[in-house]
Amino acid sequence: MTSPISAAITAPFSTATGADVKVRFCPSPTGLPHVGLIRTALFNWAYARHTGGTFLFRIEDTDAERDSEESFEMILDALGWLGLNWDEGVGVGGPAEPYRQSERKHIYEEIIAKLKASGHIYESYLTGEEIDARNEAAGRPKQLGYDNSERDLTEDQKAAYRAEGRSPALRLRVPDVDISFTDLVRGEITFPTGSFPDFVVVRPNGQPLYTLVNPVDDALMGVTHVLRGEDLLSSTPRQIALYNAMYQAGITQFIPQFGHLPYVMGEGTKKLSKRDPEANLFHHRDRGFIPEGLLNYLALLGWGLSADQDIFTLDELTAAFDVANVNPNPARFDQKKADAINAAHIRKLTAEDFKSRLVPYLQSAGLIGASLTEAEDAILTEAAPLIQERITVLSEAAPMLGFLYKSANEIVVEDDAKAGMPANTRQIIDAAIVALDSLSEADFKTEAIQEALQSALIDGLGEKPRNAFGPLRTGISGRRISPPLFESMQILGKAETLTRLQQFAEAN
RNA sequence: GGCCCCAUCGUUUAGCGGCCUAGGACACCGCCCUCUCACGGCGGCAGCAGGGGUUCAAAUCCCCUUGGGGUCACCA
Secondary structure, eight states, X not given: OOOSSOOSOOOOBOOOOGGGOEEEEOOOOOSSOXXXXXXXXXXXXXXXXXXXXXXXXXXXXXXXXXXXXHHHHHHHHHHHHHTOOOSEETTTBOTTOOOBGGGOXXXXXXXXXXXXXXXXXXXXXXXXXXXXXXXXXXXXXXXXXXXXXXXXXXXXXXXXXHHTTOOOEEEEOOOXXXXXXXXXXXXXXXXXXXXXXXXXXXXXXXXXXXXXHHHHHHHHTTOOXXXXXXXXXXXXXXXXXXXXXXXXXXXXXXXXXXXXXXXXXXXXXXXXXXTSGGGBHHHHHHHTOOHHHHHHHHHTTTOOSBTTBOXXXXXXXXXXXXXXXXXXXXXXXXXXXXHHHHHHHHHHSOHHHHHHHHHHHXXXXXXXXXXXXXXXXXXXXXXXXXXXXXXXXXXXXXHHHHHHHSOGGGOOXXXXXXXXXXXXXXXXXXXXXXXXXXXXXXXXXHHHHHHHHIIIIIIISOOOHHHHHHHHHHHHHSSSSOSOHHHHHHHHOHHHHHHHHHHHHHHO
Protein backbone atom coordinates (compact mmCIF):
# COMPACT_ATOMS: atom_id res chain seq x y z
CA MET A 1 0.00 0.00 0.00
CA THR A 2 1.78 3.15 -1.07
CA SER A 3 0.94 6.42 0.46
CA PRO A 4 0.84 9.58 -1.64
CA ILE A 5 2.93 11.46 0.88
CA SER A 6 6.41 11.11 2.27
CA ALA A 7 6.75 8.33 4.78
CA ALA A 8 9.69 9.96 6.50
CA ILE A 9 10.03 12.77 9.01
CA THR A 10 11.44 15.51 6.83
CA ALA A 11 10.75 18.56 8.97
CA PRO A 12 13.72 20.02 10.86
CA PHE A 13 13.67 20.77 14.57
CA SER A 14 13.88 24.35 15.72
CA THR A 15 17.38 25.65 16.24
CA ALA A 16 16.24 28.87 17.88
CA THR A 17 18.41 30.31 20.63
CA GLY A 18 18.57 33.56 22.54
CA ALA A 19 15.96 36.12 21.71
CA ASP A 20 14.47 33.84 19.05
CA VAL A 21 13.28 31.43 21.70
CA LYS A 22 9.54 31.32 22.19
CA VAL A 23 8.05 29.26 24.96
CA ARG A 24 4.48 29.02 26.09
CA PHE A 25 2.21 28.17 28.97
CA CYS A 26 -1.08 26.77 27.78
CA PRO A 27 -3.24 25.42 30.58
CA SER A 28 -6.73 24.08 30.33
CA PRO A 29 -8.96 26.00 32.69
CA THR A 30 -10.19 23.08 34.73
CA GLY A 31 -10.25 23.02 38.50
CA LEU A 32 -7.81 24.68 40.85
CA PRO A 33 -4.30 25.70 39.82
CA HIS A 34 -2.02 22.78 40.66
CA VAL A 35 1.49 23.45 41.94
CA GLY A 36 2.86 21.21 39.19
CA LEU A 37 1.10 23.33 36.61
CA ILE A 38 2.53 26.50 38.07
CA ARG A 39 5.97 24.94 38.25
CA THR A 40 5.65 24.34 34.51
CA ALA A 41 4.63 27.96 34.00
CA LEU A 42 7.59 29.08 36.08
CA PHE A 43 10.12 27.07 34.09
CA ASN A 44 8.77 28.35 30.80
CA TRP A 45 8.76 31.88 32.09
CA ALA A 46 12.27 31.54 33.50
CA TYR A 47 13.58 30.12 30.26
CA ALA A 48 12.11 33.01 28.30
CA ARG A 49 13.56 35.55 30.71
CA HIS A 50 16.91 33.79 30.70
CA THR A 51 17.21 33.68 26.93
CA GLY A 52 15.62 37.05 26.30
CA GLY A 53 12.98 35.23 24.28
CA THR A 54 9.20 35.38 24.37
CA PHE A 55 6.81 33.94 26.90
CA LEU A 56 3.41 33.24 25.42
CA PHE A 57 0.23 32.51 27.34
CA ARG A 58 -2.58 30.63 25.65
CA ILE A 59 -5.73 29.03 27.00
CA GLU A 60 -6.73 25.56 25.85
CA ASP A 61 -10.44 25.62 26.42
CA THR A 62 -11.70 23.24 23.81
CA ASP A 63 -13.50 21.03 26.29
CA ALA A 64 -16.68 22.90 27.09
CA GLU A 65 -17.73 20.18 29.51
CA ARG A 66 -14.85 20.68 31.91
CA ASP A 67 -13.60 24.17 31.30
CA SER A 68 -14.79 27.01 33.46
CA GLU A 69 -14.37 30.75 33.52
CA GLU A 70 -13.82 30.51 37.24
CA SER A 71 -10.82 28.29 36.71
CA PHE A 72 -9.51 30.67 34.07
CA GLU A 73 -9.74 33.53 36.55
CA MET A 74 -7.85 31.51 39.13
CA ILE A 75 -5.01 30.87 36.71
CA LEU A 76 -4.77 34.60 36.03
CA ASP A 77 -4.88 35.24 39.75
CA ALA A 78 -2.07 32.78 40.35
CA LEU A 79 0.20 34.09 37.62
CA GLY A 80 -0.46 37.65 38.68
CA TRP A 81 0.24 36.96 42.31
CA LEU A 82 3.52 35.27 41.48
CA GLY A 83 4.53 37.92 38.97
CA LEU A 84 4.87 35.53 36.05
CA ASN A 85 4.13 37.99 33.27
CA TRP A 86 3.84 37.15 29.60
CA ASP A 87 4.79 38.95 26.43
CA GLU A 88 2.18 37.60 24.10
CA GLY A 89 -1.19 35.98 24.50
CA VAL A 90 -4.35 36.26 26.51
CA GLY A 91 -4.96 39.83 27.59
CA VAL A 92 -1.88 41.33 25.96
CA GLY A 93 -2.52 40.23 22.39
CA GLY A 94 0.04 39.54 19.71
CA PRO A 95 0.46 38.49 16.08
CA ALA A 96 -1.43 35.20 16.40
CA GLU A 97 -4.66 36.32 18.01
CA PRO A 98 -6.91 35.11 19.41
CA TYR A 99 -5.20 33.20 22.21
CA ARG A 100 -8.12 31.26 23.56
CA GLN A 101 -8.72 28.10 21.61
CA SER A 102 -12.45 28.44 21.99
CA GLU A 103 -12.15 31.46 19.69
CA ARG A 104 -9.99 29.81 17.06
CA LYS A 105 -12.40 27.38 15.47
CA HIS A 106 -12.19 28.96 12.02
CA ILE A 107 -8.42 28.72 12.10
CA TYR A 108 -8.55 25.01 12.82
CA GLU A 109 -11.03 24.52 10.00
CA GLU A 110 -8.55 26.05 7.59
CA ILE A 111 -5.70 23.89 8.79
CA ILE A 112 -7.85 20.80 8.68
CA ALA A 113 -8.78 21.55 5.09
CA LYS A 114 -5.12 21.93 4.14
CA LEU A 115 -4.05 18.74 5.81
CA LYS A 116 -6.92 16.92 4.20
CA ALA A 117 -6.00 18.31 0.80
CA SER A 118 -2.38 17.26 1.25
CA GLY A 119 -3.49 13.77 2.22
CA HIS A 120 -2.04 13.87 5.71
CA ILE A 121 -5.33 13.36 7.42
CA TYR A 122 -7.99 11.01 6.21
CA GLU A 123 -11.57 10.04 6.87
CA SER A 124 -12.20 7.20 9.28
CA TYR A 125 -15.68 5.73 9.54
CA LEU A 126 -15.11 2.72 11.78
CA THR A 127 -16.63 2.84 15.24
CA GLY A 128 -14.79 1.71 18.33
CA GLU A 129 -16.73 -1.55 18.41
CA GLU A 130 -15.93 -2.23 14.79
CA ILE A 131 -12.25 -1.63 15.39
CA ASP A 132 -12.30 -4.08 18.29
CA ALA A 133 -14.10 -6.61 16.14
CA ARG A 134 -11.55 -6.26 13.35
CA ASN A 135 -8.69 -6.80 15.78
CA GLU A 136 -10.34 -9.83 17.27
CA ALA A 137 -11.01 -11.33 13.84
CA ALA A 138 -7.39 -10.78 12.86
CA GLY A 139 -6.03 -12.14 16.12
CA ARG A 140 -4.52 -8.74 16.77
CA PRO A 141 -4.23 -7.64 20.40
CA LYS A 142 -6.94 -5.19 21.31
CA GLN A 143 -4.42 -2.91 23.03
CA LEU A 144 -2.84 -2.13 19.69
CA GLY A 145 -5.96 -0.13 18.89
CA TYR A 146 -6.82 1.05 15.44
CA ASP A 147 -5.29 -0.86 12.54
CA ASN A 148 -4.95 2.03 10.06
CA SER A 149 -7.18 0.11 7.68
CA GLU A 150 -8.92 3.14 6.20
CA ARG A 151 -5.85 4.97 4.96
CA ASP A 152 -6.73 4.39 1.36
CA LEU A 153 -10.48 4.26 1.26
CA THR A 154 -11.84 4.83 -2.25
CA GLU A 155 -14.42 7.47 -2.97
CA ASP A 156 -16.95 4.71 -3.51
CA GLN A 157 -16.26 3.21 -0.12
CA LYS A 158 -16.62 6.61 1.54
CA ALA A 159 -19.87 7.23 -0.33
CA ALA A 160 -21.19 3.92 0.86
CA TYR A 161 -20.44 4.76 4.49
CA ARG A 162 -22.10 8.14 4.10
CA ALA A 163 -25.10 6.47 2.59
CA GLU A 164 -25.39 4.58 5.87
CA GLY A 165 -25.62 7.94 7.58
CA ARG A 166 -22.12 7.84 9.01
CA SER A 167 -19.89 10.86 9.49
CA PRO A 168 -16.14 10.34 9.50
CA ALA A 169 -13.64 11.19 12.19
CA LEU A 170 -10.34 12.48 10.80
CA ARG A 171 -7.12 10.64 11.55
CA LEU A 172 -3.51 11.63 11.01
CA ARG A 173 -1.55 9.35 8.74
CA VAL A 174 1.45 8.53 10.92
CA PRO A 175 4.66 7.83 8.99
CA ASP A 176 5.71 4.20 9.30
CA VAL A 177 9.11 5.02 10.72
CA ASP A 178 10.83 5.27 14.06
CA ILE A 179 10.36 8.73 15.53
CA SER A 180 13.22 10.24 17.49
CA PHE A 181 13.80 13.53 19.20
CA THR A 182 16.28 14.96 21.64
CA ASP A 183 14.47 15.80 24.82
CA LEU A 184 15.97 18.85 26.46
CA VAL A 185 15.96 17.22 29.88
CA ARG A 186 16.20 13.53 29.00
CA GLY A 187 18.33 13.31 25.89
CA GLU A 188 17.68 11.18 22.83
CA ILE A 189 14.37 9.32 22.86
CA THR A 190 13.12 7.00 20.13
CA PHE A 191 9.67 5.55 19.67
CA PRO A 192 9.76 2.57 17.33
CA THR A 193 7.44 2.50 14.35
CA GLY A 194 4.11 1.01 15.26
CA SER A 195 4.19 2.36 18.83
CA PHE A 196 0.85 4.01 18.17
CA PRO A 197 -1.73 3.95 15.39
CA ASP A 198 -3.09 6.71 13.23
CA PHE A 199 -4.97 8.80 15.76
CA VAL A 200 -8.11 10.88 15.64
CA VAL A 201 -7.60 14.61 15.36
CA VAL A 202 -11.14 15.71 14.49
CA ARG A 203 -14.41 14.30 15.74
CA PRO A 204 -17.13 13.28 13.30
CA ASN A 205 -19.01 16.42 14.32
CA GLY A 206 -16.10 18.51 13.12
CA GLN A 207 -14.77 19.41 16.54
CA PRO A 208 -10.96 19.32 16.56
CA LEU A 209 -9.27 17.58 19.49
CA TYR A 210 -6.35 18.49 21.69
CA THR A 211 -4.24 16.14 19.57
CA LEU A 212 -4.65 18.61 16.74
CA VAL A 213 -5.10 22.03 18.23
CA ASN A 214 -2.17 21.96 20.62
CA PRO A 215 0.49 21.36 17.94
CA VAL A 216 -1.39 23.52 15.43
CA ASP A 217 -1.38 26.50 17.75
CA ASP A 218 2.23 26.00 18.73
CA ALA A 219 3.11 25.91 15.04
CA LEU A 220 1.00 28.93 14.11
CA MET A 221 2.28 30.90 17.06
CA GLY A 222 5.89 30.07 16.33
CA VAL A 223 6.67 28.24 19.57
CA THR A 224 10.26 27.00 19.46
CA HIS A 225 10.55 25.19 22.78
CA VAL A 226 7.84 23.10 24.38
CA LEU A 227 8.49 22.65 28.09
CA ARG A 228 5.73 20.63 29.72
CA GLY A 229 5.01 17.83 32.12
CA GLU A 230 6.35 14.34 31.72
CA ASP A 231 2.83 13.04 31.20
CA LEU A 232 2.97 14.41 27.67
CA LEU A 233 6.19 12.59 26.85
CA SER A 234 4.56 9.70 25.09
CA SER A 235 2.33 11.93 23.02
CA THR A 236 5.37 13.73 21.66
CA PRO A 237 6.01 11.38 18.72
CA ARG A 238 2.37 11.80 17.65
CA GLN A 239 2.82 15.52 17.72
CA ILE A 240 6.05 15.30 15.78
CA ALA A 241 4.15 13.36 13.15
CA LEU A 242 1.59 16.14 13.01
CA TYR A 243 4.23 18.88 12.82
CA ASN A 244 5.81 16.94 10.02
CA ALA A 245 2.50 16.84 8.19
CA MET A 246 2.10 20.58 8.70
CA TYR A 247 5.61 21.11 7.42
CA GLN A 248 4.95 19.08 4.32
CA ALA A 249 1.69 20.94 3.79
CA GLY A 250 3.51 24.25 4.02
CA ILE A 251 1.90 25.32 7.29
CA THR A 252 5.01 25.51 9.44
CA GLN A 253 8.76 25.58 9.04
CA PHE A 254 9.99 23.50 11.95
CA ILE A 255 9.24 21.17 14.81
CA PRO A 256 9.77 22.72 18.24
CA GLN A 257 12.25 21.29 20.67
CA PHE A 258 10.77 19.43 23.60
CA GLY A 259 11.68 19.25 27.23
CA HIS A 260 9.66 17.12 29.62
CA LEU A 261 9.66 18.25 33.21
CA PRO A 262 9.57 15.75 36.05
CA TYR A 263 6.41 14.91 37.89
CA VAL A 264 5.61 16.51 41.20
CA MET A 265 5.08 13.68 43.64
CA GLY A 266 3.23 13.61 46.89
CA GLU A 267 3.83 11.11 49.67
CA GLY A 268 5.09 7.70 48.64
CA THR A 269 5.17 6.89 44.96
CA LYS A 270 2.06 8.77 43.94
CA LYS A 271 1.76 11.87 41.84
CA LEU A 272 0.60 14.83 43.86
CA SER A 273 -3.11 14.42 43.38
CA LYS A 274 -5.58 17.20 42.84
CA ARG A 275 -7.14 16.07 46.07
CA ASP A 276 -4.02 16.70 48.13
CA PRO A 277 -4.38 20.10 49.75
CA GLU A 278 -0.76 21.00 49.03
CA ALA A 279 -1.44 20.49 45.32
CA ASN A 280 -3.55 23.63 45.35
CA LEU A 281 -1.45 26.70 44.81
CA PHE A 282 -3.85 28.88 46.77
CA HIS A 283 -3.56 26.64 49.79
CA HIS A 284 -0.01 27.91 50.11
CA ARG A 285 -1.00 31.49 49.63
CA ASP A 286 -3.68 31.12 52.29
CA ARG A 287 -1.15 29.68 54.70
CA GLY A 288 1.03 32.68 54.09
CA PHE A 289 3.63 31.73 51.58
CA ILE A 290 5.09 34.80 49.96
CA PRO A 291 5.62 34.69 46.18
CA GLU A 292 9.39 34.79 46.59
CA GLY A 293 9.34 31.73 48.79
CA LEU A 294 6.88 29.71 46.79
CA LEU A 295 8.61 30.46 43.51
CA ASN A 296 11.94 29.49 45.03
CA TYR A 297 10.57 26.19 46.25
CA LEU A 298 8.72 25.47 43.02
CA ALA A 299 11.97 26.00 41.13
CA LEU A 300 13.58 23.40 43.37
CA LEU A 301 11.09 20.88 42.04
CA GLY A 302 13.43 19.59 39.39
CA TRP A 303 16.05 22.28 39.29
CA GLY A 304 18.72 23.80 41.48
CA LEU A 305 20.71 27.00 41.31
CA SER A 306 23.90 25.40 42.52
CA ALA A 307 25.20 22.65 44.73
CA ASP A 308 25.32 24.70 47.90
CA GLN A 309 22.68 27.39 47.57
CA ASP A 310 19.00 26.67 47.65
CA ILE A 311 17.71 30.05 48.73
CA PHE A 312 17.67 32.39 45.78
CA THR A 313 15.86 35.33 44.24
CA LEU A 314 13.89 35.42 41.03
CA ASP A 315 16.69 37.37 39.41
CA GLU A 316 19.20 34.74 40.35
CA LEU A 317 16.83 32.11 39.01
CA THR A 318 16.37 33.72 35.62
CA ALA A 319 20.05 34.50 35.31
CA ALA A 320 20.94 30.85 35.78
CA PHE A 321 17.97 28.88 34.52
CA ASP A 322 18.46 26.45 31.69
CA VAL A 323 16.16 23.55 30.82
CA ALA A 324 19.20 21.47 30.12
CA ASN A 325 19.88 21.46 33.86
CA VAL A 326 16.45 20.25 34.86
CA ASN A 327 16.60 16.94 36.64
CA PRO A 328 14.64 14.08 35.05
CA ASN A 329 13.83 12.46 38.41
CA PRO A 330 10.38 12.89 39.80
CA ALA A 331 10.41 15.65 42.43
CA ARG A 332 8.67 15.23 45.73
CA PHE A 333 6.71 18.07 47.22
CA ASP A 334 8.13 18.38 50.72
CA GLN A 335 6.05 20.78 52.78
CA LYS A 336 8.70 21.08 55.49
CA LYS A 337 11.37 22.03 53.02
CA ALA A 338 8.98 24.43 51.34
CA ASP A 339 8.20 26.04 54.69
CA ALA A 340 11.88 26.40 55.46
CA ILE A 341 12.49 28.08 52.12
CA ASN A 342 9.57 30.42 52.70
CA ALA A 343 10.79 31.27 56.19
CA ALA A 344 14.17 32.21 54.78
CA HIS A 345 12.54 34.57 52.32
CA ILE A 346 10.36 36.11 55.00
CA ARG A 347 13.48 36.90 57.01
CA LYS A 348 15.00 38.63 54.01
CA LEU A 349 12.10 41.08 53.70
CA THR A 350 12.60 44.64 54.89
CA ALA A 351 10.73 45.40 58.10
CA GLU A 352 8.31 47.64 56.27
CA ASP A 353 7.62 45.15 53.53
CA PHE A 354 7.13 42.35 56.02
CA LYS A 355 4.71 44.45 58.01
CA SER A 356 2.56 45.28 55.02
CA ARG A 357 2.35 41.67 53.95
CA LEU A 358 1.08 40.72 57.37
CA VAL A 359 -1.98 42.95 57.18
CA PRO A 360 -4.27 40.73 55.08
CA TYR A 361 -3.56 37.76 57.33
CA LEU A 362 -4.37 39.71 60.48
CA GLN A 363 -7.53 40.92 58.81
CA SER A 364 -8.70 37.50 57.81
CA ALA A 365 -7.99 36.33 61.34
CA GLY A 366 -10.33 39.07 62.55
CA LEU A 367 -7.68 40.82 64.65
CA ILE A 368 -7.90 44.06 62.74
CA GLY A 369 -10.57 45.64 60.59
CA ALA A 370 -10.77 46.03 56.86
CA SER A 371 -8.94 49.32 57.11
CA LEU A 372 -6.00 49.60 59.43
CA THR A 373 -6.55 52.16 62.19
CA GLU A 374 -3.70 54.35 63.35
CA ALA A 375 -3.49 52.47 66.64
CA GLU A 376 -3.49 49.09 64.92
CA ASP A 377 -0.84 50.29 62.54
CA ALA A 378 1.35 51.58 65.36
CA ILE A 379 1.20 48.26 67.15
CA LEU A 380 2.08 46.41 63.97
CA THR A 381 5.04 48.64 63.29
CA GLU A 382 6.50 47.71 66.64
CA ALA A 383 5.39 44.10 66.73
CA ALA A 384 6.15 42.91 63.21
CA PRO A 385 9.93 42.95 63.62
CA LEU A 386 9.53 40.84 66.75
CA ILE A 387 8.06 37.94 64.82
CA GLN A 388 9.78 38.22 61.48
CA GLU A 389 12.27 35.50 62.27
CA ARG A 390 9.83 33.48 64.29
CA ILE A 391 7.34 32.48 61.63
CA THR A 392 7.58 30.33 58.54
CA VAL A 393 4.28 31.36 56.94
CA LEU A 394 2.44 34.63 57.40
CA SER A 395 -0.70 33.06 58.84
CA GLU A 396 1.31 32.20 61.95
CA ALA A 397 1.42 35.89 62.77
CA ALA A 398 -2.18 35.97 63.91
CA PRO A 399 -1.86 33.63 66.90
CA MET A 400 1.46 35.21 67.84
CA LEU A 401 0.25 38.78 67.70
CA GLY A 402 -3.32 38.23 68.77
CA PHE A 403 -2.78 39.29 72.40
CA LEU A 404 -1.62 42.72 71.28
CA TYR A 405 -4.92 43.39 69.59
CA LYS A 406 -7.16 42.00 72.27
CA SER A 407 -8.28 43.57 75.50
CA ALA A 408 -7.32 42.14 78.88
CA ASN A 409 -10.60 40.37 79.38
CA GLU A 410 -10.28 38.61 76.04
CA ILE A 411 -7.03 36.94 77.00
CA VAL A 412 -7.58 33.27 77.57
CA VAL A 413 -4.80 31.34 79.24
CA GLU A 414 -4.00 28.28 77.17
CA ASP A 415 -3.84 24.90 78.84
CA ASP A 416 -0.22 24.12 78.18
CA ALA A 417 0.69 27.53 79.57
CA LYS A 418 -1.19 26.80 82.77
CA ALA A 419 0.54 23.46 83.10
CA GLY A 420 3.98 25.04 83.11
CA MET A 421 3.37 27.49 85.94
CA PRO A 422 5.81 27.42 88.85
CA ALA A 423 4.39 26.98 92.35
CA ASN A 424 5.20 30.55 93.36
CA THR A 425 3.61 32.15 90.34
CA ARG A 426 1.58 34.48 92.53
CA GLN A 427 4.65 35.72 94.29
CA ILE A 428 6.45 36.36 91.02
CA ILE A 429 3.56 38.22 89.49
CA ASP A 430 3.06 40.36 92.57
CA ALA A 431 6.74 41.30 92.65
CA ALA A 432 6.66 42.12 88.99
CA ILE A 433 3.63 44.36 89.43
CA VAL A 434 5.37 46.32 92.13
CA ALA A 435 8.52 46.67 90.06
CA LEU A 436 6.69 47.74 86.92
CA ASP A 437 4.43 50.10 88.77
CA SER A 438 7.47 52.00 89.94
CA LEU A 439 8.28 52.90 86.33
CA SER A 440 6.76 56.06 84.96
CA GLU A 441 4.57 55.94 81.91
CA ALA A 442 7.38 57.54 79.91
CA ASP A 443 9.98 55.10 81.20
CA PHE A 444 7.94 52.08 80.31
CA LYS A 445 10.36 50.95 77.62
CA THR A 446 11.95 47.64 76.85
CA GLU A 447 15.26 48.33 78.50
CA ALA A 448 13.85 49.85 81.67
CA ILE A 449 11.27 47.10 81.95
CA GLN A 450 13.96 44.50 81.66
CA GLU A 451 16.11 46.16 84.31
CA ALA A 452 13.22 46.53 86.69
CA LEU A 453 12.10 42.94 86.35
CA GLN A 454 15.63 41.64 86.44
CA SER A 455 16.40 43.31 89.69
CA ALA A 456 13.07 42.46 91.28
CA LEU A 457 12.81 38.84 90.24
CA ILE A 458 16.27 37.54 89.44
CA ASP A 459 18.27 39.54 91.96
CA GLY A 460 15.44 40.11 94.42
CA LEU A 461 13.62 36.78 94.52
CA GLY A 462 16.56 34.75 93.32
CA GLU A 463 14.53 33.20 90.52
CA LYS A 464 16.03 31.72 87.42
CA PRO A 465 15.16 33.87 84.40
CA ARG A 466 13.19 31.06 82.90
CA ASN A 467 11.06 30.69 85.99
CA ALA A 468 10.66 34.38 86.54
CA PHE A 469 9.58 35.44 83.09
CA GLY A 470 7.43 32.48 82.10
CA PRO A 471 4.49 33.46 84.28
CA LEU A 472 4.72 37.08 83.13
CA ARG A 473 4.66 35.95 79.52
CA THR A 474 1.58 33.90 80.15
CA GLY A 475 0.06 36.69 82.15
CA ILE A 476 0.16 39.21 79.35
CA SER A 477 -0.34 36.89 76.37
CA GLY A 478 -2.15 33.86 77.73
CA ARG A 479 0.43 31.72 76.04
CA ARG A 480 3.58 29.87 76.91
CA ILE A 481 5.28 31.07 73.76
CA SER A 482 5.20 34.68 72.68
CA PRO A 483 7.22 37.44 71.09
CA PRO A 484 9.97 38.79 73.37
CA LEU A 485 8.47 39.73 76.73
CA PHE A 486 9.84 43.19 77.45
CA GLU A 487 9.15 44.45 73.97
CA SER A 488 5.64 43.08 74.22
CA MET A 489 5.08 44.92 77.48
CA GLN A 490 6.28 48.12 75.94
CA ILE A 491 3.79 47.74 73.11
CA LEU A 492 0.96 47.04 75.53
CA GLY A 493 1.94 50.02 77.65
CA LYS A 494 2.13 50.31 81.40
CA ALA A 495 -1.55 50.42 82.20
CA GLU A 496 -2.53 47.49 80.04
CA THR A 497 0.42 45.42 81.19
CA LEU A 498 -0.45 45.96 84.84
CA THR A 499 -4.12 45.26 84.23
CA ARG A 500 -3.28 41.93 82.67
CA LEU A 501 -0.82 40.95 85.36
CA GLN A 502 -3.29 41.85 88.11
CA GLN A 503 -5.99 39.90 86.38
CA PHE A 504 -3.66 36.95 86.05
CA ALA A 505 -2.53 37.19 89.68
CA GLU A 506 -6.10 37.05 90.91
CA ALA A 507 -6.75 33.99 88.81
CA ASN A 508 -3.81 32.25 90.49
C1' G B 1 0.44 -6.60 28.09
C1' G B 2 3.18 -3.10 24.05
C1' C B 3 5.91 1.34 24.13
C1' C B 4 8.35 5.23 26.92
C1' C B 5 10.62 7.56 31.26
C1' C B 6 13.14 7.26 36.04
C1' A B 7 16.81 5.10 39.97
C1' U B 8 22.88 8.85 45.09
C1' C B 9 21.54 9.91 52.81
C1' G B 10 14.42 9.65 55.58
C1' U B 11 13.42 13.66 51.57
C1' U B 12 15.76 16.69 47.85
C1' U B 13 20.07 17.50 45.40
C1' A B 14 25.89 17.88 43.90
C1' G B 15 28.54 14.48 41.10
C1' C B 16 28.67 14.47 33.79
C1' G B 17 35.94 8.28 34.62
C1' G B 18 40.61 9.69 38.67
C1' C B 19 39.56 15.93 42.88
C1' C B 20 34.57 10.85 46.47
C1' U B 21 37.38 7.69 52.99
C1' A B 22 30.46 10.76 48.02
C1' G B 23 29.46 17.39 49.14
C1' G B 24 25.02 20.71 50.36
C1' A B 25 19.99 21.62 51.95
C1' C B 26 15.47 20.18 54.64
C1' A B 27 14.08 16.90 58.49
C1' C B 28 15.96 14.55 62.89
C1' C B 29 19.45 14.31 67.36
C1' G B 30 23.03 16.76 70.58
C1' C B 31 25.65 21.30 72.33
C1' C B 32 26.28 26.79 72.43
C1' C B 33 23.61 31.53 72.47
C1' U B 34 19.15 32.81 75.29
C1' C B 35 13.24 35.88 79.03
C1' U B 36 9.77 31.55 75.96
C1' C B 37 9.83 30.39 70.86
C1' A B 38 12.67 31.33 66.93
C1' C B 39 17.14 33.15 64.49
C1' G B 40 22.33 32.23 64.48
C1' G B 41 26.76 29.06 65.49
C1' C B 42 29.07 24.18 66.23
C1' G B 43 28.73 18.89 65.96
C1' G B 44 26.22 14.20 64.80
C1' C B 45 23.11 10.43 62.28
C1' A B 46 22.44 8.72 57.34
C1' G B 47 23.13 7.15 50.70
C1' C B 48 25.59 5.42 45.24
C1' A B 49 18.91 -0.76 44.34
C1' G B 50 21.33 -5.75 42.68
C1' G B 51 24.34 -8.36 39.11
C1' G B 52 27.47 -8.47 35.00
C1' G B 53 30.78 -6.02 31.78
C1' U B 54 34.27 -1.77 29.57
C1' U B 55 38.72 0.61 31.82
C1' C B 56 45.00 1.16 34.92
C1' A B 57 40.62 3.53 37.39
C1' A B 58 33.08 3.67 37.73
C1' A B 59 28.38 6.81 41.77
C1' U B 60 29.81 8.44 36.86
C1' C B 61 29.94 4.50 30.37
C1' C B 62 27.27 -0.26 28.42
C1' C B 63 23.98 -4.58 29.29
C1' C B 64 20.63 -7.38 32.30
C1' U B 65 17.57 -7.81 36.66
C1' U B 66 14.64 -5.49 40.25
C1' G B 67 11.74 -1.51 41.72
C1' G B 68 8.81 2.92 40.68
C1' G B 69 6.10 5.95 37.26
C1' G B 70 3.71 7.27 32.69
C1' U B 71 1.11 6.24 28.27
C1' C B 72 -1.65 3.38 24.93
C1' A B 73 -9.43 7.77 24.09
C1' C B 74 -13.69 10.55 19.04
C1' C B 75 -10.09 14.08 27.66
C1' A B 76 -6.50 17.73 27.92
